[in-house]
Amino acid sequence: MASQAGVSFKTVSYVLNGGEKVSDKTRAAVLGAVKALDYHPNHAARAMRLRKAFSVALVGYGNEEKPAYGNLGDPAIAVIVAAMAATAEGNGYTLSLTNFRNADPRAYRRGLTQGQFDGGIFIPFADNAGALAPxxxxxxxxxxxxxxxxxxxxxxxxxxxxxxxxxxxxxxxxRRRIGFVGGPRDLNAYHNTERYGGYHDGLAACGLPANPALVVASDYSFEGARSVFGALMAASPDAVVAASDRMAIGILREARGRGLRVPEDLAIVGFDDLESAQFVDPPLTTVHHPLNELGQRSMEMILARIAGTLPEHAERVVLPTHLVVRDSS
Known part of the structure; x- marks a missing residue:
């Protein structure tokens, strides 16, 4: 490859390992040779030489009361993980799932000690900052x-x-009797408690009274929401906000199955803006959850952290949401 590019082996190695102090012409020559020869670097040898694993772990964690909440079957989680993996791959890294289902960070500790990872992205399934102390x-x-x-x-x-x-x-x-289908009441996790908080903030902003009968809880699934539909309808809502699109679609199906018109009899809003929200009947109004950006930004941040290039002012990132209005409301 060095002869193909007309440079030294050292220059080839420097370019492939991300070195910046070469001319654009030299870099283009090396990358052109890589493409022409269909070259694929030996990542194991590279990792051994540089004493890096070129791998980032995705680590779920919870607490003793909620030890297992990692669900890769949840479409929202799948979108986040896919964006993380694509961003890692684009930077020469891999993404590893570390005991994700059981939300147990001890496997990450072992892998870090053994040099299997260069760092980790931690995602909570319960509010437990203390679990990250080690x-x-x-x-x-x-x-x-x-x-x-x-x-x-x-x-x-x-x-x-x-x-x-x-x-x-x-x-x-x-709408004046707006219900809410939230996540499990005992799930003390930021994403869950903030959704409940947003519902009560909205009621207060609109001058609507808080009515406990209009609030029901389930897991973040189709069937979970369908199972609490009867309890919700006993309070006679004219609209409902669900904490996830899957929950909203469960409510929508149950409402249609019982002869209710959406949105005339019951307006429905979800949260996530999954692809499926566009294809239900009627298309679902929903809060856009920046799932792709969450996966991409978190991976970019950990790679910068590993490289020592993440500035202090970039250590706190808040991603905005926005409403996508469709026909269900």
Whole structure:
């Protein structure tokens, strides 16, 4: 390859390992040779030489009461993970799932000690910042856990204003008995509690009374929402905000199955803006959850952290949400 590019072996190695102090002409010659020869670097040899694993772990964590909440079958989680993996791959890294289903960070500790990872992205399934204490001095980025000490990069989503916007939208359409289908009441996780908070903020902003009968809880699934539909309808809502699109679609199906017209009899708003939200009947109004950006930004942050190039002012990132209005409301 060096002869193909007309440079030394050292220059080839320098360019392939991300060196910047070469001319554009030299870099173009090396990359052209890589393409012409269909060259694929030996990542194992590269990792051994540079003493790096070129791998980032995705680590779920919870607490003793909620030890297992990692669900790769959830479409929202799948979108986040896909964006992380694509961003890692584009930078010469791989993404590893570390005991994700059981939300147990001890496997990450073992892998870090054994040199299997260069750092980790931590995603909580319960509010438990203390679980990360053993890893604070290692390269890490934390998702949706705002109460981390200074120096720990955190990226989170503004769930609260998204749900508030949904309530205000329904109120603006003349709805006055707005219900909420939230996640498990005992799930003390930022993404869950902030959704509940956004609902109550919306009611207050619209001058609507808080009615406990209009609030029901289930898991973040189709069937979970369908199972609480009867309890919700006993309070006679004219609209409902659901904490996820899957929950909203479950409510929509149950409403249609019972002869209710959507949105005439019951307006419905979801949260996530999954691809499927566009294809239900009627298309679902929903809060856009920046899932792709969450995966991409968190991976970019950990790679910068590993490289030592993440500036202090970039250690706290809040991703906005926005309402996408369709026919269900």
């Amino acid at each position: 890893f604070i001095d290692s390269p890490l980025v934390v998702i949706d856990q705002p109460d981390m000490p200074p120096g720990v990069p955190v990226v989170r989503v503004d769930y609260r204003s998204g749900v508030r916007a949904a309530v205000e939208h329904l109120h603006g359409r003349g």
